[in-house]
Amino acid sequence: MYQKYNQQLNLNYLRTFNAIYSHRSIKKAANALGITQSAVSQTLAKLREFTNDKLFYTAGNELHATYRADEIGQGLNEHIELLDNRLSSRLFSDPHQFDGELTIAVSSVFLEAIATELTSSVVFDMFPNAKLNVTTWNDKTFNAIQNGEVHIGLNFYPIETPKSIRSVALTTSDPVVIARKEHPWEHSGFSQREFSTYPTGGILVPGLTDFSAILERQYPGKFDFQYRSASMSVLSCLAEHSDILAITETLSASMCPKSIQCFKPRWLSELLPNKISHAMYYLERNHHHPLYQYSSELIKKSLQHKLDELSPNVIEC
Structure with a gap:
């Protein structure tokens, strides 16, 4: 049934719903979105009213989705990412002007080897205005990439990956x-x-x-x-x-x-x-995004420089 515009759902609420659905926690969703827990709770209340469904219930230490929430949430993150890429892909032309957030999960071996590059060449020289988060690769990294919590992963290749994640071999x-x-x-x-x-x-x-x-x-x-x-x-x-x-x-x-x-x-x-390679991992849908193409070349250059010094x-x- 047609609804007037002021009676329709504010589509921005879907970002909040997606954060709750991904993190299964009001607190974690608020941290991921950079807003208060109260704001997340208020949006969830409006979504419950709009859908006439509880959407999430507490069991143990986390939220669990209802059937209706699964209907809404499955695939929602991919759709939001796709829209974001359509809107922002052409905004990335000069890395020095990039002021977004970039989270990189790094294998412990890589972290020791290119710590200097990650904290100097990348941050201060190439992405001086970016907010860079560097974390350690673990067994939940692929889930974090799929949920949008991690943008880029650095590890060895080949390793088994979900189909939604692309692996790009950089150096041998x-x-x-x-x-x-x-x-x-x-x-x-x-x-x-x-x-x-x-x-x-x-x-x-x-x-x-x-x-x-x-x-x-x-x-x-x-x-x-x-x-x-x-x-x-x-x-x-x-x-x-x-x-x-x-x-x-x-x-x-x-x-x-x-x-x-x-x-x-x-x-x-x-x-x-x-043959084993050093590789970069990110969402398949981001393969043609200029930010990821640029980052791939930058990281490859840093790795090759280390290998050339050793040779x-x-x-x-």
């Missing part, structure tokens, strides 16, 4: 062995057989099976890793003060101090035939 990740300078392993010609005679370790990569686990599973008896860490600084410290040989990858190895030597044994690359210090053997 190669396996590297790190050891202290003048390590006795050098006298053996960097052989695989001698490698296993020393204590060994490996990097843990969130969302991706780490190199060491692949080797242990595929070559039982040849590899027995005693140390693993998601922190490269921990592994490099172990290597610096002991005879440990640690398998990591190029971006991680770029953080090693000068007291650490990096090696790329041919036999190691042959044991790990599947002269790696001994291929």
